[in-house]
Amino acid sequence: MTKPLLGFIFLCVTACVSQAPVNSQTEASPTQSSIVKRFTLVAQHTTLTIDEGVIHKGFTFNGTSPAPLLLVNEGDNVEITVKNIDTVTHGLSIHAANTQTALKVANLPAGDTKTLTFKADVPGVYMYHCAPGGHGIMTHTMGGMFGMMVVEPKKKFALEEELGRVPDIKVYLAQHETYSNGRDFFDGKPLYVSFNGYNFRYVNEPIVARPGDYIRFYYLNVGPNLTSTFHAVGGIWNYSYPQGNPANKMMGGQSVLTGPSDSFVIDWQVPAAGPFLFVSHALGTQAAKGAVGIISAKDNAQRPSVISSVGLTLPLPTQPKRIVDPFGIGSPDIDRAVHFHAGDPVYVQMVGNSFSPKIVEIPVGTNVTWVNEDVFDVLEGERSGKHSIAVTQGAEIFASPVLLHADKFNVTLSKPGTYEYICPLHPYMKGRIKVY
């Protein structure tokens, strides 16, 4: 995706008409029947382009982040099959299901497939996300495994009921955060915040509408951490519905407030021609980091009826200018080496399934202490925040015992060279020591 020069968007009424591509292979295909709607979600490692020249190494369902948009009607029976083609345990938490799910689709080992059926009996805009169990729920969701499911209500929204209209454009919009390491994940400091998988996606490719159109936003704040206020510049909502349930109607308003896993249905009539920004109004922590888009309204424009929340599958750059790898080691400007000098105490945390700092440079003879800051230390493997370290390459090969929360391990490194190490319980967790 190339970035067009955008100055003209603000200066002319003639709107861009190109539309962000939707990769149909990433759409789940429900099989409509009187009995059941079926979806398949495939858990896997995936590397995605999330800004120009910027790639992210994480986990996905079906190769995109956000994952497939699951659309059903209130009262539908739903069958979701989760296939794990990855090398680690995955699972599913699906907020639209009011039933026991943990026993059915959590804790899905590598190679396994499980199926959940449920009746979608409460309308709303819901999050779903990976849920291997325990600690892995947090880290896998952070790693990119999330999507939107909408249960359309039987009861009508006010737009249909009172105004006799239907939405001209349905915009399924998921806001989500990207982290470059587990420490920032624990601190709530994302590197990026995006709508539908790419920074400023709908600035690059505005959503085309006509003046007078009713846009229905199905807005989901995926988080996993921050609270958002969704707002349109030049817009006051007509109606908004917390959690997307028509029983909870609010009138007017410049913004809707959502925490992670909260959602809204918003109906808004585009009041005029021209560009309308939509943003998370948390300007520094969110909007400036990617959470801005544009509605571009023009008389008689060709416009889409649906904008899908599914993320993009763009070609990977051959020479990425930035690699974001929350668990492993990314680009040196974001995963900076910390250079220690004689006398400095050297601690490395295990936190959010990453090491912090990921790279340390230390003088010969320095004692290094690892401390496990992950708190959820029950269960095993992917489902636990237990950690250990094992040097896989270096002048000396050593390993720690398994560390529970707040346990420490320390070693004095007396041979120069570069040491690569992992957590054997989460082998994608990578660290490096340079002994100088």
Place this chain on the structure above:
Amino acid sequence: MTKPLLGFIFLCVTACVSQAPVNSQTEASPTQSSIVKRFTLVAQHTTLTIDEGVIHKGFTFNGTSPAPLLLVNEGDNVEITVKNIDTVTHGLSIHAANTQTALKVANLPAGDTKTLTFKADVPGVYMYHCAPGGHGIMTHTMGGMFGMMVVEPKKKFALEEELGRVPDIKVYLAQHETYSNGRDFFDGKPLYVSFNGYNFRYVNEPIVARPGDYIRFYYLNVGPNLTSTFHAVGGIWNYSYPQGNPANKMMGGQSVLTGPSDSFVIDWQVPAAGPFLFVSHALGTQAAKGAVGIISAKDNAQRPSVISSVGLTLPLPTQPKRIVDPFGIGSPDIDRAVHFHAGDPVYVQMVGNSFSPKIVEIPVGTNVTWVNEDVFDVLEGERSGKHSIAVTQGAEIFASPVLLHADKFNVTLSKPGTYEYICPLHPYMKGRIKVY
């Protein structure tokens, strides 16, 4: 409390039946009469076990954090006596009281006792917390002095009114944050986030229920900083009531959004057997740090009718692996010494009634600058963010004048050795300098 292996919880329908102990000595005992319900709150220093091998040095009412659960009915007269058996000024802010409270129970010097009476005339789920006045309100609440008070409504909730049911289990659930220093308190970066006083308390000891039970959550977000989205995995709320007031009914929803001091009453019918996690869906900043529990549903299980929000009083470990001391000096892995080298500018902040960094190591002849980052610098003593420093032990004994906000004090240290110092206005504030 030992941590059982929890894998089986996710794998079997047979639920754990052991229940987290409730220390009845920490329960306030209201004296029911036609006139008044009486409670006594005792302000004191307390050290508590908050995770396995992890202890916290702070303040409490009645020796637990959360403090006693205060239950009254709408229209009751309430009498609360606050006794201060500590060495510093304390007080009380009680959100259920719509009356002048500051003149009655704030600013309670060491050794004093004061009483507040009020009529509980607005139903809801309320926070109470220490309120000596001014700056001390913030730091004492952060230090552990908070609890829940519920005013049960005369008007019925929909569960009773429309469905003709009553809750089978009342779960009084307080979410609260633990800080290891005042800098993190100002930055909103808690070390832990817990339900009812202990990390993953109800993962270790799940709450037992039966399928079909209605659970009423009295959910209070104590904060003191973060916004939470409370969610049950596999659950959609039947009804939720912002602030716990039956006049504010919402339908459905996967999560409820609360800031610090916000609350909800939530009614939810357990839809099936098996384990249901409940979490703050802020996954990195909260859930991964302790804010997860389990409802374990089994047919015909013996289950409690009430889960109290009162914190645990567990034995202190003889060899704690971690000491959290927000104002003094805790374990070296969380209150790390910062080692300075020749040429480094050395600043120490006073912030949130702690020094930051708490321990500095500096070469002989280094100039150290203290700067007061606490902003509320009116009032006196515990009620103020004025600070000074006084060396209590070391090669040279010195002291600063009293510093208002943004005031600075600096000194050059020319004698090697270890210097221990305090803020004489808040003598539990401790710092250390090692001159090498």
Place this chain on the structure above:
Amino acid sequence: MTKPLLGFIFLCVTACVSQAPVNSQTEASPTQSSIVKRFTLVAQHTTLTIDEGVIHKGFTFNGTSPAPLLLVNEGDNVEITVKNIDTVTHGLSIHAANTQTALKVANLPAGDTKTLTFKADVPGVYMYHCAPGGHGIMTHTMGGMFGMMVVEPKKKFALEEELGRVPDIKVYLAQHETYSNGRDFFDGKPLYVSFNGYNFRYVNEPIVARPGDYIRFYYLNVGPNLTSTFHAVGGIWNYSYPQGNPANKMMGGQSVLTGPSDSFVIDWQVPAAGPFLFVSHALGTQAAKGAVGIISAKDNAQRPSVISSVGLTLPLPTQPKRIVDPFGIGSPDIDRAVHFHAGDPVYVQMVGNSFSPKIVEIPVGTNVTWVNEDVFDVLEGERSGKHSIAVTQGAEIFASPVLLHADKFNVTLSKPGTYEYICPLHPYMKGRIKVY
């Protein structure tokens, strides 16, 4: 403004009667007519006193922050003229306008004047702020360019409709954050959080009321980042209205939750004589940093009918103890020099239109890498997060090419001395290198 000793406020019923000054020159003067209400907003650089001895260098409309309070009635025609007397591009986003605004009043070059007209047809409490376009929206709002506009409803609030009362005091209260640099802006870590432009403004000068008075808060959370829970100590709200719209009524409650750009109308009857604190109940991140005020109630007191949200225009201190300059270089205790030693990797970020760190001290021969962490890199000039560096003074004069997001520039500095540099695209962005 001098700070009175405030101890007595908590100890006596006799309230302070002095009132915070309102500078009438900073009030916009609507010209009432049957046709239109007119306001003029003047964009400019301004330095303001925001705490005793503390000054802030930023941007304003009309020389105050918050900017003029704009009051209209539902159905009014509104005409707002924006004059840019600054040296950089500004603009306006006005949340009360449900119409195309970007084409009318965004992108206003230095020296230009533009006018927007709209019909205020949705009641509420609204934010307005600078909006040059794109990235500049975030940074200029952070820099101080924001204000409140209220559209009074035709429909009555419950106080008038059900109780037959009108508010005795209207308190227009804007909560807003102050940042000392762009890194903290991106991380959501404000230095201060204030009501109406000055830390603890209404602690210093309490708002006088009478017991039994109805206070109507027009509460606006400007942000630009944090979520607030507004609360009165000793108070339970009578009614609260999300977004200030009478159609959205809530009953009771200890606090109201708002994200940036959210608002409430709150009606509360002062229940007794004495002081009542009002706070953001996010105690560490907000209240302790300035977001506390006092209602001081006394029988028969002379009290104001209106408290304006407009910021103060106090004399600047001749010897400020702290200079907050989010884009340039402020006081050394907040914009600390980072002293690097041989071997340390040296990175300087461009972030939120500031350098981070702003001052680096490096050994001769060190390689410095600048990396652009601003993400919005389309558009040009003030409207873009593109950056470059240009040395304006130093032993060597050099400049970088224009950097898009995640682009890097590095140079090895081999001549000792002090180098001053700027971003020529945002010339108020300043950095310094000391080569030693």
